Amino acid sequence: MSARTLSGTLLGTARSEYRMLIRRWPLWCLPAAVVAILLATGGFGFGTASSDPSSMARLVGQQAIGVNLLVLVAIGALLADRWVRDRQLGVEELLFATAASPVSRLWGKYLGVVAAAATTLLVVWAVLAARLAIHFGDLSIAGTAALAYLVLVLPGLAFVAAFGLVMPRLVGVRLYQVLFIGYWFWGNLVPQHVMPTLSGTWLTPIGKYADAGLFAHSSHSLLLTGGGSTAAAYGSIALLAGIAVLLLTVFGLAERRRLR
């Protein structure tokens, strides 16, 4: 199969998946509801931050972590049916009968899912960033917010989306959603000295290492194995992306073998 056809399958699948997912109202309503409730109850506050750049960076990083902790979990649960959905809808047989590579379809679906969820998160984050800019009267916050979106929000989304595509195929959608949400809060809210979890390592998808290392949020240091540094920040981002790629690669090969 030619490279052109493989890329055509990948991009075509991504485009179709994006179109289908972006129309799902829970993808918009759930994050909006979470943020609205938090804002109404005093969440995403400004604390003691000043308009000093480092103080702003800490606040932006802190709020991005908040988005990851509370909004990303909702999105991660919503994405759980995207791969198994083809079988549930009865489309799978039709797709198998084409010459399209299941690996290309998987990556296409992944890109489409990430793009759709990233769109939602971008809107949510843009609202929060605009709120910060208006409060502090400083438009340069937009740059810090954009960086936070790229290095704090997107890597977590990439990691969560990969697991959301693969794991429900093994354990079922509902069980995955329960386990995912349960582990998410247990792992991220229980202090490491009480119970060590993967959330205290570079594998934490909510971006604590990136925040501590790049946005200098010192309070994370107590929660992180080895503390926060720029190297640890980039290491965590790379590891999250790498695990996502590895998981999808292995799963893709398994699906291709299953269909031989």
Next chain:
Amino acid sequence: MITIRSLTKTYRRNLTALDGIDLDIGTGMVGLLGANGAGKTTLLRILAGILPASSGTIMVDGHDLRTPEGKRVVKRDLGYLPQDLGIYPDLTARGFLDYIAILKGMDGKRERHAAIESVLSLVGLDSVANRRLKTFSGGMKRRVGIAQALLNRPGLLIVDEPTAGLDPEERVRFRTLLSSLAADRTVLLSTHIVEDVASTSQDLAVLARGRVLYSGSAVGLAATATDRVWTLTRTGPPPEDAVVVSVIHRGDAAEYRLIADYQPDAAAVPARAGLEDGYMALMHDQRLPAAHPRQPLS
């Protein structure tokens, strides 16, 4: 040309769906008849490259379906309409066809759009192409199904129970469409509705319990019931020794169409054998033990 030799398919728990199938399928419309559970869908799924066979060989225009490369080549020239057609409800008909066309390797945007417009027109859905599929009726979804199967102008078109759930008008439209497509390609039509095959296929195969009971012309299958078809109008139940093909109740009496080796009743009148008669006679004969005596009524 499709050549199938000694094809078997055994599922888990030793469930044998296909038991040593030998078939040759050429160009044109070929019907695949059989009751539910006969193995038709299993055979079609194997031909479509979706299911692996347990043993045996399948060659499609010289390509071996047992190899990944052979499967890939065959799939590129395949149009497949499954029995249980699934769709993406949130996509429009045009969007769905565009996606399937891409998966079929139609990378060129202009070529793809032209193919989509062509099949939409062929199945009469061009005016609703931008509507979401979840708003479509069952018949319209079926038409989308045949449209996606035709996108790549396949040399092999496999349709599994294409008229299931359609109203009579839709069924006739489908059959007419399929017949027109068979002129320059192989169309394999699987159905348990004899009328669909009778209206469209010159050649057919009959499957039962995973085996081929008959392979040949539709005329030949009908001929197996020659001199064995009777019509009988009477009150009360049909004769015990006869196979009932159809019954029409008219007041107190019923008009039976029967298969019997000998005149089942003094009032029975011989009738001309059709395809359905041949099918019923075949099904009846294969259920008889080998030494079953066919006795005339005294």
